[in-house]
Amino acid sequence: MKLSTRVRYGARAMVDLGVAFPDGTVSVRDIAQREGVSAKYLEQIVSRLKAAGLIVAHRGVQGGYSLARPPASISLNDIYHVLEGDTAPTDCVDEPGACPMKNVCPTRDTWVELKESIENVLQNTSLQDLVERKGQKVGPHCLMYHI
Template sequence: MRLSTRGRYGLHAMYVLGCHYGEDPVSLAEISKKTGLSDNYLEQLIRQLKLAGLVDSMRGTHGGYYLTKDPKDITIGDILKNLEEFFGATECSVADGICSREGSCPARGVWANLVASMEETVESITLDEVVAGKYVL
């Protein structure tokens, strides 16, 4: 599985917000500065993260973005599943009826196991652990 830039960069934006959890909201300019991403691209990512209920915003002079939950309650899976269009090894590993060989494919079980392992891994890692340096982005 390859993560798209949305997934990778979304993790970086969430990392910045996680580093500031419990503090004042973080401006888009600050997130942009720390991630090296354009404001426009960040707005797209954050819009999707807001729809997922992971991020919210505050208007005004001291406004910006903040996490809606404690980083220990947000998994990497929560982030990726809301940013990635496709989360799996192959399309047939996440949806039925995609492939005409579905019933006789010798690799289908392999793909299913791979997807299960990936999901287990990303669901076991919290944003808090990434912020603490246990994992490096």
């Protein structure tokens, strides 16, 4: 059940944008530097988030990205679905006809339960929660957000 770096980097980048919301735009270069991550790789990740409509781009000098909606309206589940795909642990969970043994399989029910449990955690964590959490961790002495 390991998460890919895509979703981990992407989530942290989104928090970065959430901190700057609603006034600032942040460049990939800045995010990458703060998070200690390859800028070129992060570029690709962020471009997916843009394609999904979670963020908007501003090209040119002084450009960057910014959230498309308030952070309270974006959940970790949204981000997960863009960068990692479906939370269903097996195809048979969502697709009815994926497995011929569906009606006899004893494990499927638990896989369904597992998905619901995962999705519940991700859905209940909004970007706003993460931004506030970050604020608490970094503390008031570091308003510039340089860590």
